[in-house]
Amino acid sequence: MNRRVRVRFAPSPTGALHIGGVRTALYNYLFAKHHGGDFILRIEDTDSQRFVPGAEDYIMESLKWCGIKIDEGVAEGGPHAPYRQSERRAIYLKYAEQLVASGNAYYAFDSAETLDNMRKEAEANGQTFAYNYQVRNQLETSLKLSDSEVKERIARGDQWVIRFKMPENENVEMDDIIRGHITINTSTLDDKVLYKSADALPTYHLANIVDDHLMEISHVIRGEEWLPSLPLHYLLYRSLGWSDSQPEFAHLPLLLKPQGQGKLSKRDGDKFGFPVFPLFWTAPDGSTAIGYREEGYFPEAFINMLALLGWNPGTEQEIFSMQELIDIFSLEKVSKSGARFNHEKAKWFNAQYLRHKSDQELGAMLLPLLAKAGINTTAERANKAVSLIKERATFPAELVDLTNYMFVAPTSYDEKSVNKFWKPENVENLKLMAKEIEKCAKIDEKETETAIHEWIVANSLSMGQLMNTLRIAIIGISQGPSIFAICEFIGKDETLKRINKAIETIG
Numbered sequence: 001m002n003r004r005v006r007v008r009f010a011p012s013p014t015g016a017l018h019i020g021g022v023r024t025a026l027y028n029y030l031f032a033k034h035h036g037g038d039f040i041l042r043i044e045d046t047d048s049q050r051f052v053p054g055a056e057d058y059i060m061e062s063l064k065w066c067g068i069k070i071d072e073g074v075a076e077g078g079p080h081a082p083y084r085q086s087e088r089r090a091i092y093l094k095y096a097e098q099l100v101a102s103g104n105a106y107y108a109f110d111s112a113e114t115l116d117n118m119r120k121e122a123e124a125n126g127q128t129f130a131y132n133y134q135v136r137n138q139l140e141t142s143l144k145l146s147d148s149e150v151k152e153r154i155a156r157g158d159q160w161v162i163r164f165k166m167p168e169n170e171n172v173e174m175d176d177i178i179r180g181h182i183t184i185n186t187s188t189l190d191d192k193v194l195y196k197s198a199d200a201l202p203t204y205h206l207a208n209i210v211d212d213h214l215m216e217i218s219h220v221i222r223g224e225e226w227l228p229s230l231p232l233h234y235l236l237y238r239s240l241g242w243s244d245s246q247p248e249f250a251h252l253p254l255l256l257k258p259q260g261q262g263k264l265s266k267r268d269g270d271k272f273g274f275p276v277f278p279l280f281w282t283a284p285d286g287s288t289a290i291g292y293r294e295e296g297y298f299p300e301a302f303i304n305m306l307a308l309l310g311w312n313p314g315t316e317q318e319i320f321s322m323q324e325l326i327d328i329f330s331l332e333k334v335s336k337s338g339a340r341f342n343h344e345k346a347k348w349f350n351a352q353y354l355r356h357k358s359d360q361e362l363g364a365m366l367l368p369l370l371a372k373a374g375i376n377t378t379a380e381r382a383n384k385a386v387s388l389i390k391e392r393a394t395f396p397a398e399l400v401d402l403t404n405y406m407f408v409a410p411t412s413y414d415e416k417s418v419n420k421f422w423k424p425e426n427v428e429n430l431k432l433m434a435k436e437i438e439k440c441a442k443i444d445e446k447e448t449e450t451a452i453h454e455w456i457v458a459n460s461l462s463m464g465q466l467m468n469t470l471r472i473a474i475i476g477i478s479q480g481p482s483i484f485a486i487c488e489f490i491g492k493d494e495t496l497k498r499i500n501k502a503i504e505t506i507g
């Protein structure tokens, strides 16, 4: 690549950032860093009607949580500041005017009412109205009006827009890194608005192209929903004389619903019970949505999961650190077809990251959770406790339930376990086992286990029945990690106490 790689993530602050948007940001970031390039955050807020307060901060906080570092952006600044389009409004008009002067765009004065009527008329005839080469010459545009009429109408304050004059019946030849070569005939396209006098702001199309050019963007990596805009963007580059330096394009596949077809939508979170946003979100109307962070996902797990939704490393490896992703990411390995979101897989990733954390790290998470549950212990005991159960947890919040019985004796016993194993014969043998345990100086996981196993075999007792009966007495249920590890953790006195208590309580 002979050009410096510069990519941008260009969200519009219209609400919480959907995980599809986070994936777009991630792929941009991985691509930029793989090539030693720059990742730019540009806020595209020229649509004042859709602007949502708080959305911009939410976007920045989300990227930060994910570990996506911004080289240039609204908060970071940079050589092309400002990076918020509403603060760049003075830039765009001259390009719109340049397009009019070169015959690639025109002024249109049609009122909202005129356009509405035309839309209704078309609908009545079973058609959809398109503002295109077939109608533009009959409408109130600079294509029909004389120069002096146009000047006069602008001068007297009539509202106008500048529309792109889409060529008639021309094949636009385009290339997409993921999708390959694409040809579209312009007669299928309409004349998009580029600039509006009403708010003295460009629309997305013009601002996006001008800024990508001025910010020297080398690659545009964005969602598939922008593919229909690509011919217009190609033609805008050409009309502005920038074809030679226009960026390369890559349109990412959609994130699909867990079942069946269709794009994963903002409302699917409520519907299917998993987050579709990285962080908890409170909308201006007070409504809220759950987020991955608050649900207990680790950012590394979240990123790992997202990276694999639409990109394939070409090997069986599934666990990747951000640096590993940067090292091997390529757009050529992004698939064309949509990637189905899988909530179970997201949880699986989290469990993998949880079990690879050190006992110290997890112990530090557990301590305050225990304290909240009224259990005070030392860091050392908390570290040891998590080491016994970390393979069983998916989220940090589960650690407290999984270790609770290591600090307090069970107050109730699982009914199913009791019905299955708490039989008179097993209870009698448990009493005998307690006597064997008493003989040990202290409980040691391996030594005591060996001694008790030998005793069981010597007395021709059932290992499974007896171990589960012991388990019920110690932790209240016939499942869980190594029972002798737990006995060692709670100590000999507590072990014997729990056996006696269970015998008294259950009978």
Ligand code: GLU
Residues within 6 Å of the ligand: 010, 011, 012, 044, 204, 208, 221, 222, 223, 226
């Ligand atoms: N502002 C657009 C969006 O919200 C950016 C699309 C693009 O990357 O060109 O997705």
